[in-house]
Amino acid sequence: MPKIADNRLRSLVSLLGLGSRLGDEIRVQASGPDAEEAIIQLSQAIRNGLGEACGKAQSCAATNATPLPEEQPLLGQTNDDPNTLSGVAASPGLAIGQVFQLVEETFEFAEQGTDVTTEQQQLSDAIEKAKQQLQTLKADVISHGSSEQAAIFDAHRERLNDPELTNCTAEKITQGKSALINTVNG
Incomplete structure (x- = not known):
């Protein structure tokens, strides 16, 4: 049975947090001078699968949808075989490749910032550097x-421009926190 969610989406993070699946009903509303065009484009993008391949007809419209199996919880999955790595499938298929051991790096940053202006500049510089790297x-x-x-x-x-992320970090900076710890740890 399709879910009906009443979420107010004001940013990309909100859209990603919606958690909708194939077959769910999504109602799109917008306001402002370009609202009609935004609804048309967003609705079409959703119908087309937001860039994902959706099957034979390459259409993700719910009218052609088949029910998905119930999702299995990701937490609590264990395996007693030391030669088996448990993971979470991001997409269907088979992957073959070399295994590399991941060594976790630790980063240490001061929790408290030096001053608001310096911390805001560090955050701005970090965002610009990330944009350039991307x-x-x-x-x-x-x-x-x-x-x-x-x-x-x-x-x-x-x-990187999402107001839900940048506003939260900016607020913590004004409370005396370091920009670096906020950008690394959220």
């Missing part, structure tokens, strides 16, 4: 012939 990654992926996959970097760049 643009470089996108250009590299495009140069290797994967322009469709490169669009993910635009979404990450948009997330």
Whole structure:
């Protein structure tokens, strides 16, 4: 049975947090001078799967949807075999490759900031540097012939402008927190 959610989406983070699945009903409303065009474009993007391949007809419209199996919880899954790595599938299929051991790096930053102006500038510099790095990654992926996959970097760049994230960090900076600890730890 489709879910009906009443979420107020004002940013990319809100949209990602919606948690909708194929077959769910989504009602789109907008306000402002370009609201009608925004609704048309967003509705079409949702119907087209937001860039994801959705099957034979490449249409994700719920009218052609088949019920999905119930999602399994991600927490609490264990495996007693030391030669088996448990993971979470991001997409269907099979992956074959080399295994690398991930060594967790620890970062230590002062929790308290020096002053609001300095911390705000550090945050601004970090966001600009991240945007430049994402643009470089996108250009590299495009140069290797994967322009469709490169669009993910635009979404990450948009997330750097998301008011839900930037306002929260800015508020913590005005409360005396370090910009670096806020950008690393949220």
